[in-house]
Amino acid sequence: MDVIKGRTSCTSSCTSEELADNIKEDLRRGPWTVEEDFKLINYIANHGEGRWNSLARCAGLKRTGKSCRLRWLNYLRPDVRRGNITLEEQLMILELHSRWGNRWSKIAQHLPGRTDNEIKNYWRTRVQKHAKQLKCDVNSKQFKDTMRYLWMPRLVERIQAANAATTTTTTVPGGFTTTSTTTATNNNNMVNIPSMANIGYNELNATAAAAAAAQVTNSNYTQENSSTAASSDSFGTHVSPVSDLTDYYNIISVNDDNNNPNPDYFQPSGQLGNYSETSLISPAAYFNPGMDFQSLEPNTQLLDGGEALDNLWNVEDIWFLQQQFNNMM
DNA sequence: AATTCGAGCAACCGCTGCTAA
């Protein structure tokens, strides 16, 4: 849906009196209510997005245009993906951040369905936490080297482990290649890893070599503690070789003939009449009758997501890295 | 069982750049 840029007037049927009333009333702030969500979803379904200030007024929302835009883009938008960040996405974020820094929206463009806000939060809560644990600045060369030469190769390793059992040859950024045999398949192609080559991922070949060297150097680094096969994620936590999103999208496809990957997807057909405001389901889920959005939240047993990063480093890893940092100083 | 603490995340704020008038 294209956003119409520039100054435009409200095209809906709100009167000047309504507009004046809206201006008079105090603007709401804080968390959005279900009712507000519905108003916004319904309005955008009928009129499209963009022109956020007039949209807010005409939709009868006592919110700023900014607030409406944010709510729509980060939460209500049909194609927004929620839930744990996959291994591939983690790798993409690390690589793109090393390339572009805090250009969250630019990074988000390469992660379909992910919002800049979500990526930013992920970085701040997960990645920066590890920098803290290593007692180094997240922007320091040491930490960046750690990411590039240890963290990212390890992620690649985990991705390969997760993909293990397929008879196909898996190529991931930077030309890491593995051939394995298995019965499991990973259909999570929402993040097209090979496409990363389009933005210059050859550097990761060097990363692989450096990582190999690092593994030799790190006496604590063993196959056991670096990669507990398919039962751990890239950071040592539980992960299934099958992406959560595989199941996730399979469920969706049953409910959505268009195979829209978003559980929140709604049909812009004005079905709001059946909605009970007392319902506990999310307004977006309402548009997919029979689909419980909450229940579609990624299964942590199957997902490589959120905690994935948390356990990237075990105690020995952190100790080792701290020693390396001390040596570098 | 009550309280404290910290992680995660949704939402807000301030700024910048673009565009129409």
Add this chain to the structure above:
DNA sequence: ATTAGCAGCGGTTGCTCGAAT
């Protein structure tokens, strides 16, 4: 050429909830 309005971005805040004590 100027200016007002707007969209979008990145940084920050504050709320919620679960874990730890």
